[in-house]
Amino acid sequence: xxxxxxxxxxxxxxxxxxxxxxxxxxxLFLESVDGVLTIVGEVEHIMAKKRALxxxxxVQGVDWIIDRIHLVPATRMEDGEIRDHVCAAILAExxxxxxxxxxxxxxxxxxxxxxxxxxxSIDVAVKDGIVTLNGAVTSISAKRLxxxxxxxxxxxxxxxxxxxxxxxxxxxxxxxxxxxxxxxEKNPFIDAAQIMVSCKExxxxxxxxxxxxxxxxxxxxxxxxxxxxxxxxxxxQSEE
Numbered sequence: 001x002x003x004x005x006x007x008x009x010x011x012x013x014x015x016x017x018x019x020x021x022x023x024x025x026x027x028l029f030l031e032s033v034d035g036v037l038t039i040v041g042e043v044e045h046i047m048a049k050k051r052a053l054x055x056x057x058x059v060q061g062v063d064w065i066i067d068r069i070h071l072v073p074a075t076r077m078e079d080g081e082i083r084d085h086v087c088a089a090i091l092a093e094x095x096x097x098x099x100x101x102x103x104x105x106x107x108x109x110x111x112x113x114x115x116x117x118x119x120x121s122i123d124v125a126v127k128d129g130i131v132t133l134n135g136a137v138t139s140i141s142a143k144r145l146x147x148x149x150x151x152x153x154x155x156x157x158x159x160x161x162x163x164x165x166x167x168x169x170x171x172x173x174x175x176x177x178x179x180x181x182x183x184x185e186k187n188p189f190i191d192a193a194q195i196m197v198s199c200k201e202x203x204x205x206x207x208x209x210x211x212x213x214x215x216x217x218x219x220x221x222x223x224x225x226x227x228x229x230x231x232x233x234x235x236x237q238s239e240e
Contacts, residue, residue, distance in 0.1 A: 007032040007061045011039075014059060020051040028052065028069065035063035042072050046151070046224045047217075047232075054231065070130065070157040077155025079126040080105070086124050086131055086156075087112045089149040095142055095182075096122070099135075122146060122163065129157035136166040144179040144227045145186075151225040161227050173199040176229060180204055183222045190219055195236065197223075202230040212240040 008030045015021050015028065021043065028041035037056055043049050049069045056065055077085075087103050090096050091113060101112035104125035112124075120142070121135040131150040137143050147161040169175075176199045184192035195208040204223045210216050220234045 004032040004035075004061060007037060007059060010059045011037065011056045011062070014055045015052060018051055018055050020048045021055075022048070026072070032062070035061060036066060037062045037064070038066040038068065040068040042070050042157075044072055045217075046071065046221050050224050050229075050232075073129055073155045073157055075154035077129070077153075079129065082129060082131065082153055082155040083124055083126040085153040086126070086150045089153065090122055090124070090146055093145065093149060095145055096120075096137070099137060099142075102135075120166070124150075129155060130160065131156050131158070132160040132162060134162045136164040138166065140165055140169050140171055140175050141179050141182060145182060147227050148183050148222070148225045159225075171228065173202065176202060176204060176226065179226050180223050180229075183226060184219060187218065187222055190215055190222070195219060202228055203233065204229050204231070205233040205235060207235045209237050209239060211238070213238050 011030055015023055026041060026043050028039055031038045039052065039056060043052065049071060052069060053065060053067060056062060083103055087101055090101055099120040099122050100114050102109040102123045103112050104123055109123065120137045123134040125132045133146055133150060137146065143161065143163045143165055146163060147159050150156055150159045177197050180197045184190055184195055194210065195206055198205045206219055206223060210219060216234065216236045216238050219236060220232050223229060223232045
C-alpha cells in the first residue's frame with residue numbers, strides 16, 4: 001500500500017478554499033492510500049458534504065473516495081426515534097403507498113405496513129444516526145423521494161439509499177427535474193411555484209424568487225438531497 005501525502009495536502013488546500021466547507025469549525029480527516037481517498041468527519045449541512053466530495057474528486061490522483069462525511073444533526077435523536085420518524089414519513093407518502101414497510105430493529109425486520117397487494121418494499125435501518133434504505137420501488141422518483149424523506153428527519157446524519165427500481169428504468173436529467181420539483185412541492189416552507197428547475201448532466205439549476213435567504217438555502221439543500229444530483233447552481237433571488 002502506498003500512502004500519498006501529496007494528495008492529502010492538495011485536497012486539504014482545496015477544501016480550505018471551498019466556501020461551503022468550514023474546516024476550522026468542522027475539521028475533516030483525510031487519508032489517501034493507493035489512489036483511494038478516505039474523508040471522515042462531520043459538517044454542518046448537506047451542501048458542505050456534497051461540495052467536499054466534489055472538490056476532492058477533482059484532485060489529480062484521486063481514483064476513488066470512501067465517503068464517511070456525516071451531518072451534524074439538527075436535533076439529536078436516538079436511532080430508534082429516527083427510524084420511527086422515517087417510517088412514519090414513508091407511511092404518509094401517497095407515492096409510496098403501494099410499498100410494504102419494514103423497520104429493521106437489532107437486525108430483525110418488524111412490520112410497519114404489510115399489504116397483500118404490496119408493490120415494492122422498503123426496509124428502514126438506522127445506526128449511529130445513519131439511515132439505510134433497502135428494498136425495491138416501482139420508479140426512480142419513488143426512490144429519490146424516499147431518500148429525501150429520510151434526510152428530512154432532523155436526527156439523520158446521513159442517508160444510504162440502496163433502494164432498487166423494479167422494473168429497471170433509464171435515468172436522465174428529466175427524471176432529476178421531476179424529482180426536484182416533487183421535493184420542493186412537498187416542502188411546506190417553500191413556494192415551489194416560484195422556482196424554475198432545470199438539469200443538465202445531473203447538474204441542477206434553480207431560478208426564481210423566494211421570500212428570504214433561509215428559503216433560498218432550504219431550496220438548494222432540497223435539491224442536494226435528491227439522489228444522483230452532482231451539483232446545484234443556485235440562482236434564486238431573495239426578496240429580503
